[in-house]
Amino acid sequence: EDKVVQSPLSLVVHEGDTVTLNCSYEVTNFRSLLWYKQEKKAPTFLFMLTSSGIEKKSGRLSSILDKKELFSILNITATQTGDSAVYLCAVVDYGGSQGNLIFGKGTKLSVKP
Amino acid sequence: ETGVTQSPTHLIKTRGQQVTLRCSSQSGHNTVSWYQQALGQGPQFIFQYYREEENGRGNFPPRFSGLQFPNYSSELNVNALELDDSALYLCASSSGGGVAYEQYFGPGTRLTVT
Helix, strand or coil, X not given: CCEEEEECCEEEEECCCCEEEEEEEECCCEEEEEEEEECCCXXXXXXXXXXXXXXXXXXXXXXXXXXXXXXXXXXXXXXXHHHCEEEEEEEEECCCCCCEEEECCCEEEEEEC | CCCCEEECCEEEECCCXXXXXXXXXXXXXXXXXXXXXXXXCCCEEEEEEECCEEEEXXXXXXXEXXXXXXXXXXXXXXXXXXXXXXXXXXXXXXXXXCCCCCCEECCCEEEEEC
């Protein structure tokens, strides 16, 4: 059965800390891996990763994919209280012609002042 | 450019009733996917519509059904509601053409079944 596993499930840090969130996957028809940030309701798109070893970066956030070892990490440097959210990892399962997303349970990040 | 919108924001139904949730896709997007997110869980794929036809379905019973209209908006219908159907229902739109791109989510509908 296809699955996406995130760790840790929750994390508490202080402002200024650097965090690494992990996502491993076993998906037969892997197409790409996406990271989302979910603060209240709608997950907001962060990154899409398709190729191994190429880091994607946006401000203090960065992410990389390892297709050989089947995992991805999301790094956040110099964390701020506004980074507090649930971070979701999802894999595009290309079973249909459009693909659908298989999500992990998420990592709940709490950043304390 | 307008984003993905959903209605209603939240609603409360009784077990056994039927419910219809609505989603308007982002301008230029022709694909709508529906997800169910139970408390403390990641979203689970229900089904996807592409050009008004169902294009993939997750592990949900037939009482979950949907539609997509010519303007690419979509409905999710759930019959014979059960307590476990209580969840946040998210729709996401994307532009396809046969390739999966990043999906953009609406704010969700919080359904409570009592």
